[in-house]
Amino acid sequence: MTNLILPRRRRIVFISPAFQGGVAISFAVVVVAGAALFALLVYHDIKKALWDASYMGHFFFRTPYQIVNDILLTHLAGLFLGVLAVSFAVFFLLVRRIRAGIGRVIEVLAASGEGDLSTPTGAPGLKTIASFGKQVDAARSHMLSRIGEIRADLAFLASGPPAPEEFRQRWDSMKEKIGRLAP
Secondary structure: OOOOOOOOOOOOOOOOHHHHHHHHHHHHHHHHHHHHHHHHHHHHHHHHHHHHHHHHOOOOOOOHHHHHHHHHHHHHHHHHHHHHHHHHHHHHHHHHHHHHHHHHHHHHHHHHHOOOOOOOOOOOOOHHHHHHHHHHHHHHHHHHHHHHHHHHHHHHHHHOOOOHHHHHHHHHHHHHHHHHHOO
């Protein structure tokens, strides 16, 4: 009997909309605001151009395309450049906020490596980065509480000679806590 090698199916990974939602909405707002401004300006200018063309009557024969061609071209160029400029500005502001939040988390993690486990993260920026900072704070406080338990056991063992059975229990408990702390 032969073993058939089944192709491995690619795993589909969904990204949380909470992470991308605010960023996508900010760019959508830029596009919608640009479209609304474009529509308002084009409506106003084309209305004026067609009104002026109706006064000319049969003396000046231009097609409607010739009447509104220049207006549409200038407004389309303005729409393109305006939306592009504002999108770049939004992008760079988002990058700046993300860098500030991640930079703060990195500072706190570096301080944790040096032994400071009590300083709160307080990461600025996007909501997901602040949530990540809170998770880092929770992990650090959990680590700090475990270190406190080990210190309490050490203080008890250093305080005086307990009974041999109690010493063995405390010693085994402390070794287990240290093993969970640093596997």
